[in-house]
Amino acid sequence: QVQLVESGGGLVQAGGSLRLSCAASERAFVNYAMAWFRQTPEKEREFVGRIRWSRTYLADSVKGRFTISRDNAKNTMYLEMNNLKPEDTAIYYCAADSRRPLTAMITAAADYDYWGQGTQVTVSP
Numbered sequence: 001q002v003q004l005v006e007s008g009g010g011l012v013q014a015g016g017s018l019r020l021s022c023a024a025s026e027r028a029f030v031n032y033a034m035a036w037f038r039q040t041p042e043k044e045r046e047f048v049g050r051i052r053w054s055r056t057y058l059a060d061s062v063k064g065r066f067t068i069s070r071d072n073a074k075n076t077m078y079l080e081m082n083n084l085k086p087e088d089t090a091i092y093y094c095a096a097d098s099r100r101p102l103t104a105m106i107t108a109a110a111d112y113d114y115w116g117q118g119t120q121v122t123v124s125p
Contacts, residue, residue, distance in 0.1 A: 002028045002114040009119030020079040022094030029075040033101040038090035047107035091118040
């Protein structure tokens with residue numbers, strides 16, 4: 001059973017920072033590629049970034065502000081978000097890709113087969 005549990009969301013002012021965590025079951029963390037997505041009521045689920053072993057891939061909209069990392073000892077992935085903007089407001093989801101873990105960049109939500117419950121991030125002006 002693959003379990004993904006996000007935490008760390010909250011309310012922050014524009015320009016502030018937050019760090020999200022995604023705790024994963026060991027099988028997912030060791031064998032699968034992991035990713036972050038976000039979604040608002042007005043938009044489809046949007047790719048934020050992906051990590052495959054130590055290589056990371058970020059959406060253009062967050063490059064230079066967000067960083068993805070992982071702690072193998074804790075089976076945990078992180079999303080460090082700096083210089084947050086109101087347009088970053090969304091529910092952030094952790095996802096795992098078991099089918100093509102060796103592929104570098106996969107941005108479609110439909111290609112991920114495991115999801116966390118999401119954590120709300122709200123950025124005030």
